[in-house]
Amino acid sequence: MSRLAVPKTYKLYIGGAFPRSESGRTYEVVSASGAFLANAAKASRKDARDAVVAARGAVAGWAGATAYNRGQVLYRIAELLEGRRAQFVAEIEDAEGATRAQASAQVDEAIDRWVWYAGWADKFAQVAGNANPVAGPYFNISVPEPTGVVAIVAPQDSSLVGLVSAVAPALVAGNAVVVVASERFPLSAISLAEVLATSDVPKGVVNVLTGSPAEIAPWLASHADVNALDLVGAGELDWVDLEFAAADTLKRVLRPEQGPDAAAPTLDRITAFTETKTVWHTKSLK
Amino acid sequence: MSFLEYAPAPESRAILSLRDSYGLFIDGEFVDGHGTPFQTSSPATEERIATIANANAADVDIAVAAARRAYDRTWSRMSGRDRGKYLFRIARLVQERARELAVAESLDNGKPIKESRDVDVPLVAAWFFYYAGWADKLDHAGLGANPRSLGVAAQVIPWNFPLLMLSWKIAPALAAGNTVVLKPAETTPLTALLFAEILQQADLPPGVVNIITGAGDTGAALVAHEGVDKVAFTGSTAVGRAIAKQVAGTQKKVTLELGGKAANIVFDDAPIDQAIEGIVNGIFFNQGHVCCAGSRLLVQESIHDEVVERLKSRLSTLRLGDPLDKNTDIGAINSAEQLERINELSDAGVDEGAERWSAPCEIPENGFWYAPTIFTNVQTSNRIAREEIFGPVLSVLTFRTPAEAIAKANNTPYGLSAGIWTDKGSRILAVADQLRAGVVWANTFNRFDPSSPFGGYKESGYGREGGRHGLAAYLAPSSAVSAGRAGAQRRLETGESTSAEPDTAAERPARPTRTRTTRAAKKGAAK
Numbered sequence: 001m002s003r004l005a006v007p008k009t010y011k012l013y014i015g016g017a018f019p020r021s022e023s024g025r026t027y028e029v030v031s032a033s034g035a036f037l038a039n040a041a042k043a044s045r046k047d048a049r050d051a052v053v054a055a056r057g058a059v060a061g062w063a064g065a066t067a068y069n070r071g072q073v074l075y076r077i078a079e080l081l082e083g084r085r086a087q088f089v090a091e092i093e094d095a096e097g098a099t100r101a102q103a104s105a106q107v108d109e110a111i112d113r114w115v116w117y118a119g120w121a122d123k124f125a126q127v128a129g130n131a132n133p134v135a136g137p138y139f140n141i142s143v144p145e146p147t148g149v150v151a152i153v154a155p156q157d158s159s160l161v162g163l164v165s166a167v168a169p170a171l172v173a174g175n176a177v178v179v180v181a182s183e184r185f186p187l188s189a190i191s192l193a194e195v196l197a198t199s200d201v202p203k204g205v206v207n208v209l210t211g212s213p214a215e216i217a218p219w220l221a222s223h224a225d226v227n228a229l230d231l232v233g234a235g236e237l238d239w240v241d242l243e244f245a246a247a248d249t250l251k252r253v254l255r256p257e258q259g260p261d262a263a264a265p266t267l268d269r270i271t272a273f274t275e276t277k278t279v280w281h282t283k284s285l286k
Numbered sequence: 287m288s289f290l291e292y293a294p295a296p297e298s299r300a301i302l303s304l305r306d307s308y309g310l311f312i313d314g315e316f317v318d319g320h321g322t323p324f325q326t327s328s329p330a331t332e333e334r335i336a337t338i339a340n341a342n343a344a345d346v347d348i349a350v351a352a353a354r355r356a357y358d359r360t361w362s363r364m365s366g367r368d369r370g371k372y373l374f375r376i377a378r379l380v381q382e383r384a385r386e387l388a389v390a391e392s393l394d395n396g397k398p399i400k401e402s403r404d405v406d407v408p409l410v411a412a413w414f415f416y417y418a419g420w421a422d423k424l425d426h427a428g429l430g431a432n433p434r435s436l437g438v439a440a441q442v443i444p445w446n447f448p449l450l451m452l453s454w455k456i457a458p459a460l461a462a463g464n465t466v467v468l469k470p471a472e473t474t475p476l477t478a479l480l481f482a483e484i485l486q487q488a489d490l491p492p493g494v495v496n497i498i499t500g501a502g503d504t505g506a507a508l509v510a511h512e513g514v515d516k517v518a519f520t521g522s523t524a525v526g527r528a529i530a531k532q533v534a535g536t537q538k539k540v541t542l543e544l545g546g547k548a549a550n551i552v553f554d555d556a557p558i559d560q561a562i563e564g565i566v567n568g569i570f571f572n573q574g575h576v577c578c579a580g581s582r583l584l585v586q587e588s589i590h591d592e593v594v595e596r597l598k599s600r601l602s603t604l605r606l607g608d609p610l611d612k613n614t615d616i617g618a619i620n621s622a623e624q625l626e627r628i629n630e631l632s633d634a635g636v637d638e639g640a641e642r643w644s645a646p647c648e649i650p651e652n653g654f655w656y657a658p659t660i661f662t663n664v665q666t667s668n669r670i671a672r673e674e675i676f677g678p679v680l681s682v683l684t685f686r687t688p689a690e691a692i693a694k695a696n697n698t699p700y701g702l703s704a705g706i707w708t709d710k711g712s713r714i715l716a717v718a719d720q721l722r723a724g725v726v727w728a729n730t731f732n733r734f735d736p737s738s739p740f741g742g743y744k745e746s747g748y749g750r751e752g753g754r755h756g757l758a759a760y761l762a763p764s765s766a767v768s769a770g771r772a773g774a775q776r777r778l779e780t781g782e783s784t785s786a787e788p789d790t791a792a793e794r795p796a797r798p799t800r801t802r803t804t805r806a807a808k809k810g811a812a813k
Contacts, residue, residue, distance in 0.1 A: 240535030
């Protein structure tokens with residue numbers, strides 16, 4: 001007799017908790033061959049707003065943590081993801097219809113990108129910052145600081161690597177994130193949230209919404225408490241409207257990317273969500 | 287005659303040889319505009335200075351085409367070394383004609399000659415000198431080897447620092463290899479046109495810099511023009527928003543330097559004499575027509591009365607009047623329109639219950655003037671504590687603890703600048719860390735330097751001007767370098783199919799920094 005499996009309920013990840021959508025809505029997620037996989041939560045405008053509130057509350061603590069600490073926390077995500085490798089490979093095989101080799105490669109790449117970005121946490125400020133030789137008796141230094149709350153439309157064509165590639169760089173500097181997962185492949189996003197929830201990432205630093213990006217993204221784009229908008233995975237949406245809405249509060253906007261290089265690892269993706277602060281201080285022997 | 291009275295000491299206007307009218311500067315020549323010419327006048331006397339050509343949409347087309355030609359045929363092909371030498375030439379010419387430029391600036395803008403002569407124009411020369419040296423060192427600008435220029439830059443600048451803002455825009459753009467179409471503010475076109483003469487003296491190739499004059503619609507047409515690759519704007523947050531909407535969905539790269547409502551925080555252990563001078567400099571420099579002005583004074587409650595008394599006493603010694611007089615501290619408000627806005631907000635302050643005090647100074651009969659003014663008993667909800675006044679008006683609020691000071695300082699949609707006054711170094715650094723502002727001055731205020739990045743957080747805009755960051759705003763990584771793509775490589779090798787062809791993605795507007803060649807993808811680990 002084969003054992004009857006226990007399927008998982010996939011919910012949202014907001015403020016460190018796993019609530020259902022307040023709307024009570026779900027949508028059916030199917031495999032590449034059309035078989036039923038799960039009912040994912042279909043996040044609403046209210047869920048998006050709750051996620052922004054959670055993210056805003058988490059910014060000060062995360063941005064205020066030492067860079068060394070942030071690096072270790074991000075590295076720990078890689079450790080835990082490695083430990084649950086088989087689970088993600090299986091999920092990706094089911095969801096994307098990928099071969100074992102392809103799914104493994106995707107999970108490996110996602111883990112390695114966490115490691116790559118973890119290492120940047122206590123270095124990017126040295127590369128992106130400057131001591132400025134001003135013409136006067138002043139100590140003058142420019143340093144990158146986190147922009148604040150970053151809303152992300154994750155790449156839609158993959159379960160894990162696209163999501164990680166968009167979320168990880170935003171976390172490096174100390175931003176908090178609200179990410180809308182791939183609509184078609186949302187399940188690994190929630191499994192990743194389980195990894196985050198158990199890997200020392202403070203609650204609210206990452207908030208994961210599943211559902212319709214077309215429905216949720218406009219509320220994030222126009223939300224006055226969102227500081228930046230990463231449209232990397234919004235290529236199929238009316239993303240110009242999203243950029244237009246973001247202009248009302250002068251959000252920093254990254255435009256959509258497509259193809260295999262979308263959200264590829266660069267220092268640019270880290271600095272895109274930073275603000276350069278320049279501090280002047282008088283020098284005097286008196 | 288008391289010790290506060292001085293004989294007039296006006297700077298001579300004889301150094302100026304202005305034309306009666308000025309055309310648009312396009313392709314190295316002054317040409318007529320197709321719009322209706324307008325007059326520029328002195329805000330101190332309301333006397334006409336010159337007639338200025340008005341660029342309409344057709345002129346914008348012509349100017350952008352000239353810039354594109356110059357970019358394709360000349361400037362983008364020139365060595366960085368030679369571009370740099372042109373910029374050094376310009377810096378020297380500005381120094382040679384410094385006094386003339388200062389007089390013209392004070393005449394047209396209304397700012398005191400001591401400021402145009404000692405601050406604006408020396409910084410203009412410094413800006414060109416600084417960026418001149420970058421032109422052949424772009425590999426070190428932080429974008430990897432062989433960064434590329436963007437193309438034609440559309441630049442729209444405000445009236446508060448006309449020539450200085452021109453230098454902030456043009457110097458880095460040219461150093462990076464871009465060509466420029468710049469529109470100065472409607473009320474202060476004069477020094478930009480004198481600068482065009484300097485470009486002729488420098489023998490800068492035609493079309494590399496084009497200067498078109500006009501009002502807001504000229505600027506809007508320029509920003510919207512399809513032939514433009516980069517937009518750089520300094521001005522109000524309202525216009526900045528409109529520009530951000532205008533460029534949505536395009537490939538244009540944008541920097542916006544917008545409004546501010548800076549907090550100047552004075553702790554009870556501050557060096558009080560310096561602090562008083564710093565507060566005065568922070569809000570009354572350039573009649574308060576400064577986006578980063580310290581317009582909200584946050585003073586620790588225990589020293590509030592002393593600071594306010596000393597401020598009033600200091601302000602009573604400021605001399606308001608003829609901008610060309612070397613003893614003038616407070617010049618003219620730049621326009622009737624701006625004066626009206628200051629009056630409107632100032633009256634709103636009184637209506638909302640704040641107490642207004644203005645320095646007792648004689649207001650000249652002609653021109654636009656506003657006496658240095660302090661509001662006390664200001665609430666954080668008052669309009670004068672929230673909205674940018676852009677005039678010589680200071681709102682005084684109090685705090686008890688550093689945490690309260692930080693919370694109040696950050697309680698604004700703006701985030702351009704801030705000031706901290708205390709003798710305690712560790713507190714300065716801790717407070718500076720917490721302030722959400724792009725420039726923080728500690729025990730000083732309103733300092734600027736070409737090597738020092740300047741720009742805002744939040745609704746004060748994005749991008750930086752000055753320093754390496756200001757250069758990077760006019761560059762993109764070279765195609766080969768930007769794509770260090772380990773992940774893409776591995777995915778390609780494992781034969782994973784992707785939904786989009788790499789090259790078709792380029793049809794969609796995207797960041798110019800992204801390239802998608804498979805060759806680049808195989809270059810190895812992310813840099």
